Amino acid sequence: MPTTPEEPDEGAQTRLAARETVRLPIQRRAVRGKGPARRPARRAPLALAAVIGSLWAALVSLMPTLIVVWLLYALDSAGAPLTQVLRLGLAGWLLAHWVPLETGVGPLSLAPLGLTAIAAWRVYRAGVHTARAIGARAHHRGKPWSPWPAARAGVAIAVVYAVLGALAAVVAAHKGVAVGAVRAALTFAGFGLVAGSLGAFAEARGIARLAARTPRVLRDATRTGAVAALLVLGAGAATVGMAVAVSGGDASQIIDDYHTGIAGQIGLVVVCGFFAPDVAVWAASYLVGPGFTIGSETFISAAHVTVGALPAVPLLAGLPSTPATGYAPLLLGLPLLAALIAGWLLARRSLRLDPERPWLPLLGAAALAGPVAGVLLALVSAAASGSLGAAGLSDVGPHSGAVGFVAMFMVAIGTLLSTAATKVALRAKRARE
Known part of the structure; x- marks a missing residue:
């Protein structure tokens, strides 16, 4: 029997309801996705x-x-x-x-x-x-x-x-x-x-x-000085590792003298790990030149070594007993090498971004890298200084002012030389091409 307008078809009603059911979530997502309707994060x-x-x-x-x-x-x-x-x-x-x-x-x-x-x-x-x-x-x-x-x-x-x-x-x-x-x-x-x-x-x-x-010169100087300081500290850490490895027998003997078990030896090694950055800073001050002290009786530098009573610590087994001789003075060139590397990186990066960068701002950044590195190394040296208790060990660590002063001039000279040489070499390479 045909349907009348007052009695709609049941199939049509079902299709209409399904269509509305599909549309509703889509419409809600569209409204929810609008910017003004989005609720702020709690x-x-x-x-x-x-x-x-x-x-x-x-x-x-x-x-x-x-x-x-x-x-x-x-x-x-x-x-x-x-x-x-x-x-x-x-x-x-x-x-x-x-x-x-x-x-x-x-x-x-x-x-x-x-x-x-x-x-x-x-x-x-x-x-x-x-x-x-x-x-x-x-x-x-x-x-x-x-x-x-x-x-x-x-x-x-x-x-x-x-x-x-x-x-x-x-x-x-x-x-x-x-x-x-x-x-x-x-x-x-x-x-x-x-x-x-x-x-x-x-x-x-x-x-x-x-x-x-910040002006580009200051940004480059800060980056270069920080890189030079990190390289100097890395050279100090490498020197400590090499010295302890060479004196491994003495370090092992110090641990054995405590007559500890496995747990105690692990604890001693972890304690040495906690103080390893301090000793790395001391080694960096040795490479820079001023050296460091361990109490009133022990002073270690490349030119002068005086060893007195020391704490029984495995990390100190690698301390030198004489001034630098033989091939040891070559280690003193590591801070200058760090400065040369930092200056090379400065010139490479700057000239890659701006091949026609003038000489003055480039060399200005290299020169200012020296004070930045000096300040950073002075702060780290002060952080690695203190007292170990007894009257004879009341002053331990490097002299932060002397380390920062020497490092400032060393890094400034090294970065200036390396930056200028790199710029000349890159310019000559471009001219040949």
Whole structure:
């Protein structure tokens, strides 16, 4: 029987319903995809993000210290109570942040830079995550970029880290070890502010914006000076490795003299790993020229060597006993070689980007690389200096001012010569082509 308008066909109704069912999700997705209809991402509170990031950074950098203390206490068959392991671990962790410890043998202030690097990296990442959580990189249309969100993230990290440092100092203080809680809080605040702010501004693209607005000469000088400083430090690390390898028998004998088991030997090796960057900086100061001291009786430089009583540490087995002789003086040319390599890289990169770059800005960048490298090496030398307790070991490490001064002139001369020679060689090559 034919259908009437009042009674629509059931098949048509089914097809219409199916068509509407298919259209509905498509229409919803289209509306959801529009810019004005998109809901803004939810952001975490600044305090919560800073607390979580700082706590995680502290735990990650503290765990290696606790493990080493536990391994060293494993030498004793009776073991050690958990509270003692925690206190000593916290004391070593505080020392890695340059918080001095007052002990029965005197003040300890030489930071294990290997552990310091781990702590700085984790606090840097805490700044990155905190800035990301509060949306420090986001910016509204029509409004200029603001540094305040990243600055707030860095300050929040510093505040939380200062509290953690004060608490660690209170817990670590016990019979034989005294730690100033106020000193620890202030030191941790500065540590957290520097590392956390760097991470926050890197996440917010603040460092990239600053670099883009910096004159090209200064950018090239900073990059070249940093490369030269890293190459000098790398040469120092290679020298230490070679010296310890040559004196491997003496280093093994020092470890055997402790009469430890496998766990104790592993703990000693890890402790040496924590202090290996310090010794690498000392070796770099030896290569640069000024040398370094280990207390009042030991002075090591290429021209003069005086060896007194030394701590029984395997890393010190490779110390020279005489001034540089034979082929050893060739090692003193490594810092100059580092400067030549840095200058070559500067010229190659600059002339690849701008083949017609004038002489003045190119040589200006090479000359300014010297002060940049000198400042960096002076700061690292100061970080690798401190006290090992006893009166005879109260001054350990290189003289940072002398290292920075000599390195400044050495790097400036090397980069200038290499940059000029590279530019002349590249120009001659283009002329032949």
